[in-house]
Amino acid sequence: MATPVVDNPGALGLPHPVPPRRRAPRTSLKVRNALVGWTFVLPNFAGFAVLTLIPVLLLFYYSLTSWNIFGNADWVGLENYQRLVGDRSFHIALGNTFYYAAFHIPLTIAASLGLALLLNQKLRGAAFFRTVAFFPYVTSIVAVAVVWNMLFSPEFGPINQFIGMFVGGELPGWTVSKDWAMPAVIIVGTWRYMGYYMLLFLAGLQTVPTELHEAARIDGAGVWQRFWNVTLPCLRPTMFLVTVMVTIESFKVFDLILVMTEGGPGQATLVLSQYIWQKGFEQFELGYASSVAVVLFLICIGVTVVQFLYNKRRDA
Amino acid sequence: MAARPTALRKTGRVLLYLAMIVAAAGILLPFVWMVISSLKTNNQVFTAPIEWIPDPFRWRNYVDIWIKGDMVTWVRNTMTVSVVVTLLQVVTGSFAAYGFAKTRFPGRDALFLLYIGTIAVPWASYMIPQFQMLSSWGLANTLYSIMLLQAFGAFGVFLMKQYYESIPDSLCEAARIDGLSEYGIWWRIMLPLSVPALASLTIITFVTTWNDYLGPLIYLRDRELWTIQLGLQRFVGDYNAEHALIMTGSVLSVLPIAIVFLLGQRYFVQGIATTGVKG
Amino acid sequence: MNRKIITTMGAAAAASLVLAGCGGGDSPSEAEEPEGPVTISLAGWDFASTPEFETLATAYEDQNPDVTVELKEYPAGEEYDTALTADLAAGTAPDVFIVKNLKNYVTFQEGGTLLDISDVAAELDPATGGLEPMAVDGATYAVPYRQDSWLLYYNKELFDQAGVDHPDGSWTWDDYADAAAELTEGIGEKDVTGAYLHGWQSTVQGFALAQTPGASLDGGDFSFLAPYYERQLAMQDEGSQPTYATVTTNELAYQSQFGTQKAAMTVMGSWYIGTLVAEQASGDADEFEWGLAPAPQFDESTTGTDNTPVTFGDPTTMGINAGIDEAKIATAKDFLTFAAGPDGAAALAEIGITPALIDETVADTVFGLEGVPQDDLSRFAYTTHETLPENPVGPNTSAIQTILGDLHSAVMSESESVDDAIADAQERVANEVG
Incomplete structure (x- = not known):
């Protein structure tokens, strides 16, 4: 299969003469375009609407009821949301989720972008290292939790033994200490997901035209300038994807915390998703749990819309 | 990039590889532990401190998994x-x-x-x-x-x-x-x-x-x-x-x-x- | 129940329901009377390592050739509840199911998933462990067929090596702590401790709740936990047992700590008898002589072999799905009467499981198994105890246990002082539960 050869300098994103403007689209053309657009979206949207959208909409409805999974879902209006206002555990979970997100998001983006830039080069063994970087995401989460917990073990763990060689005094208790449990989880979270997002960045990096790099180099631009002025602008769609996904995944973080600390010690690492699980499937207050999920949804969508608008403005 | 392969650049490369190999080993550690544990008996898997070498090696697990599961x-x-x-x-x-x-x-x-x-x-x-x-x-x-x-x-x-x-x-x-x-x-x-x-x-x-x-x-x-x-x-x-x-x-x-x-x-x-x- | 759910679902979903028709109905044999062959389905978990369901089913089928008990397998652990909950919500759960965690019993009952089986309960021996507390407002919705109680397991050889007297049934928790310290010192090996305390919250709280006079879960006052926690903390501080930090971060297993002689004694549920016997036979555990003793007591008023020691343990109970076919109710009830009665108990004892109804036949069967200790104290410990539930039946039990679980990890990891953690838990119960 031959690569399409299209006679157009604009393919490089370089300044180019504006293609001849066609007639202003008439309404029928607009309708036709909309129909074409819909035919593309429809196969996926049909499955998505039935399998995901309807249950999600039901979730919004249930957040206004006292549903306990088995019985009737009695309408209670905003009662669940009022309860959230005074629920201290919810506040703790909310705070912890923001704590996790505030560190996990920048760390993961930096680590995965760094890895992608490094492993996008023609290095000997790059293929092997790319596989290695992706491995944490593939490895069973139970094994991940077990090993990291052992590494973090305050008495027998290699990490504290290592730190102990340089600093005296009390060493961090990591997963069994109120103050250190969250940093421990953040470290493991970043470690686990950096390969995943590296993959997305790698795909994005392939769209950066090598000619642009060459041209910039000939103009005498240094590595840093090339990264800032060529790579980063070209990566913007990927950056948007990664930022949104990392943000959402951070706010939704669940299984990693469940297997590492179960939200403990005390409530030191209790996060929103786990609180939803606790309320919904340990205490069967699914109506209330749904209202927590709606709050989580609103936070994520709020952050995403801001990113979306920012991205649009940069595009314009 | 192959313009001036100076000694400095070469050592840089070596150091980079060294760093990457160390990082790779660290990243793979949980997987290594998985492999090691898969060769242990059940009561040896979790111990304090960690035992990095199975004693004895229990290759039978790789047969048992097909039989028991x-x-x-x-x-x-x-x-x-x-x-x-x-x-x-x-x-x-x-x-x-x-x-x-x-x-x-x-x-x-x-x-x-x-x-x-x-x-x-x-x-x-x-x-x-x-x-x-x-x-x-x-x-x-x-x-x-x-x-x-x-x-x-x-x-x-x-x-x-x-x-x-x-x-x-x-x-x-x-x-x-x-x-x-x-x-x-x-x-x-x-x-x-x-x-x-x-x-x-x-x-x-x-x-x-x-x-x-x-x-x-x-x-x-x-x-x-x-x-x-x-x-x-x-x-x-x-x-x-x-x-x-x-x-x-x-x-x-x-x-x-x-x-x-x-x-x-x-x-x-x-x-x-x-x-x-x-x- | 099915109908309710459908009406609450979106119109689009309901419309497609009509199109697709209703799938997953039961077998077409809808006999009006339970003459002729009847099939009832039973939910259990992990049949490969949990033979009790098959044992009960087969034993019942032998007595009732007309009945087939069809087993439906669920995963073990907490996943059983998750998967069963989904099936109950969708109306696809089996006719008879196990209420595995007592703390969910009231939710299941209030949610209308359980049939009133007070008539079955009335037929059972009142001595059946854990039967009486199952009544909710005078009616019973599930009956216990199995009840494990917590006991003290000790390694006779390590006790002799350290020169410490074997337990004689007279121990309070202070005696236990003293013995643990003596053992640790007497054995004098680096990785071997006198005692082992597993990481679960029940290992401390179950005893405190069952043994402390006047203690209750829903009274809002948890000060009864304080002496139990202070004792365990002191023990881990002086090294007579591995710390909670080590137990959890290194995922220590009680089977390997006690079974490979890294701890001279541990408190554990009676299910471990069967496991330990099996592991010693297979070589997963070391060969050594061990024994059972009553769990250490709150004070001397309940110690000694002329008293009844107090311990804890939740019964495992069985109930009937409220959505069951009318025609099958009689058969299902008969099956429950069998499973929770002496015949079921005898069948369970033969595979090393502790039934809710422990009579002499059961004890003879269990102690007739190869590898089970034969001394008098072991038999006394197994047969004589007042076992109180870890999760007393109540609408708020589950929520309170979550809060107490947080207290457990905060205290045992020494992130918070005992008094602060208790005050915090009390405040949370007042704030969140109710």
Whole structure:
């Protein structure tokens, strides 16, 4: 299969003469375009609407009821949301989720972008290292939790033994200490997901035209300038994807915390998703749990819309 | 880059490799532990301090897992589900992504935000209504349920849309002038150009489906339908767990993915053809 | 129940329901009277390592050739509840199911998933462990067929090596702590401790709740936990047992700590008898002589073999799905009467499981198994105890246990002082539960 050869300098994103403007689209053309657009979206949207959208909409409805999974879902209006206002555990979970997100998001983006830039080069063994970087995401989460917990073990763990060689005094208790449990989880979270997002960045990096790099180099631009002025602008769609996904995944973080600390010690690492699980499937207050999920949804969508608008403005 | 291979540059390279090898060893440590544990007896797996060398080596675990567990069935089911889900996700996802990235219709952006919005809802919070729906259609306790659950996720659409956006519109414009239909543009221009993104989506979807646990847990009951993750869970009893066998199974379950990943390497970094698209 | 759910679902979903028809119905044999062959389905978990369901089913089928008990397998652990909950919500759960965690019993009952089986309960021996507290407002919805109680397991050889007297049934918790310290010192090996305390919250709280006079879960006052926690903390501080930090971060298993002689004694539920015997036979555990003793007591008023020691343990209970076919109710009830009665108990004892109804036949069977200790104290410990539930039946039990679980990890990891953690838990119960 031959690569399409299209006679157009604009393919490089370089300044180019504006293609001849066609007639202003008439309404029928607009309708036709909309129909074409819909035919593309429809196969996926049909499955998505039935399998995901309807249950999600039901979730919004249930957040206004006292549903306990088995019985009737009695309408209670905003009662669940009022309860959230005074629920201290919810506040703790909310705070912890923001704590996790505030560190996990920048760390993961930096680590995965760094890895992608490094492993996008023609290095000997790059293929092997790319596989290695992706491995944490593939490895069973139970094994991940077990090993990291052992590494973090305050008495027998290699990490504290290592730190102990340089600093005296009390060493961090990591997963069994109120103050250190969250940093421990953040470290493991970043470690686990950096390969995943590296993959997305790698795909994005392939769209950066090598000619642009060459041209910039000939103009005498240094590595840093090339990264800032060529790579980063070209990566913007990927950056948007990664930022949104990392943000959402951070706010939704669940299984990693469940297997590492179960939200403990005390409530030191209790996060929103786990609180939803606790309320919904340990205490069967699914109506209330749904209202927590709606709050989580609103936070994520709020952050995403801001990113979306920012991205649009940069595009314009 | 090969302009001046000075000694400084060489040492830099060596140091870089050294750093990367150390980092790789650190990153792989949990996997190494998995392999080591898979060669231990059950009561040796968890000890304080950690025992890094099994004593004795228990190779029998790799035989037992096939006898005690129904690995053949589990792998077959997991493979079936993962392949179907990946295919559906990649095809419908990239198709829909073209609609979102390169065509215009009213409500496009709102619809797209709706897609992303559902990613933000934890699955656990709506899995019960979804389960009620699917089981009322008689799909609970079938592999179809798992396929349907995963196949139309929003992530694939999102990933592909963002990738298409980094492909210049002028390419499509030119193709339109050349008389290609929108479907033709998708098939003949976009798909070939998006190989790295398709490769990423494929591997990510495959791994996610392969390792999914909660979905099969809720939907699958019959033994002959179990996936690997569900099957390995049966080595965890109420008060006992056969950790060594679980680790054996986990190692075996990672291997196919590692192989696929290594083989697919070149597609991740295949420089796309915009470079060849010059006049 | 099915109908309710459908009406609450979206119109689109309901419309497609009609199109797809209703799948997953039961077998077409809808006999009006339970003459002729009847099939009832039973939910259990992990049949490969949990033979009790098959044992009960087969034993019942032998007595009732007309009945087939069809087993439906669920995963073990907490996943059982998750998966069963989904099936109950969708109306696809089996006719008879196990209420595995007592703390969910009231939710299941209030949710209308359980049939009133007070008539079955009335037929059972009142001595059946854990039967009486199952009544909710005078009606019973599930009956216990199995009840494990917590006991003290000790390694006779390590006791002799350290020169410490074997337990004689007279121990309070202070005696236990003293013995643990003496053992640790007497054995004098680096990785071997006198005692082992597993990481679960029940290992401390179950005893405190059952043994402390006047203690209750829903009274809002948890000060009864303080002496139990202070004792365990002192023990881990002086090294007579591995710390909670080590137990959790290194995922220590009680089977390997006690079974490979890294701890001279541990408190654990009676299910471990069968496991330990099996592991010694297979070589997973070391060969050594061990024994059972009553769990250490709150004070001397309940110690000694002429008293009844107090311990804890939740019964495992069985109930009937409220959505069961009318025609099958009689058979299902008969099955429950069998499973919770002496015949079921005898069948369970033969596979090393502790039934809710422990009579002499059961004890003879269990102690007739190869590898079970034969001394008098072991038999006394197994047969004589007042076992109180870890999760007393109540609408708020589950929520309170979550809060107490947080207290457990905060205190045992020494992130918070005992008094602060208790005050915090009390405040949370007042704030969140109710």
